Amino acid sequence: MTPTGPDDRVDEQALRQHIRWLIAQGAHGLFLGGTAGEGPLLAAVEWRRLMEIAFDEASAKVPLLAGAIDTSTRRVIDRVKILREIGYAFVVVTPTFYLPGRTHEEHLRLFGAVREAAGPMELLPYNLPGVTQSKIEVETMLELGRRGWARYCKESSADPEYQRQLLSRAKSAGLTVLMGSEIHAAEALYGGAGGLVSVCANIEPRTYVRLFEAAGRGDRDEADRLQRRIRDLVAHVVLVGPSFLAGPKHLVARRLGNAAVGNPVSPLSPLDAELARKIEMFFDSGAKG
DSSP states (O other): OOOBOTTSOBOHHHHHHHHHHHHHTTOSOEEESSTTTTGGGSOHHHHHHHHHHHHHHHTTTSOEEEEOOOSSHHHHHHHHHHHHHHTOSEEEEOOOTTTTOOSHHHHHHHHHHHHHHHTTSEEEEEEOHHHHSOOOOHHHHHHHHHTTSBSEEEEOOOOHHHHHHHHHHHGGGTOEEEEOOSTTHHHHHHTTOOEEOOGGGGTOHHHHHHHHHHHHTTOHHHHHHHHHHHHHHIIIIISSSSSTTHHHHHHHHHHHTOGGGOSOSTTSOOOOHHHHHHHHHHHHHHOOO
């Protein structure tokens, strides 16, 4: 998540504090400028500041994924060129949105152009149909792997059948799947997902690291216990505010001791005082991180 002040500018000190804490808590890598990071909502100058600050703070410590998410191929490529200039090694790209590209051919046109523009950077296609209103079909995702355009992808459709089909076939296409759906996290790891990229890892990262480790050693009892905790986080923090970002961002700000960075980017609504109190009571009653 990206700490932003009342003017929707990136708060550098808070961002650096948040990154340091996530790494200290055991996060294996960071995804900057994604959905929870509000990348597409930031002004262009603030998006660039986010990427520069994060790269300076963390590039020598953990792998960094950078979101280049926009409304047309040309606009995505402009972001990719900035990321190349900064020095990022991985770029995450959703289908374009507003007037979304939806067909197999349109997706290949986008990702092919991005792959060419990315140079040495690795492309991670990101399936997020609930936000972009465009689904990357399983066959298209596999084609990206077979063509050598991508070695990793992110899947956040929250569609169990899509997830099952992708995971069952990804390895044969040379793809490793990173799972974004929190409520299906354990199931995805059992099915062969290579990792988790989750909103609530911003507030309780150790739970996700422990889930990853438990699934890796085949401890289903522990993994299922941690998955239940994640479902509770989603129900009591993510799904209760006017925006799914409001609850998690409020808790990040509270941990930072900086209430000024706890609101989503305008025009999204912040939590009201009563909802904030309920979320804090829930989190304090069972916080693991």
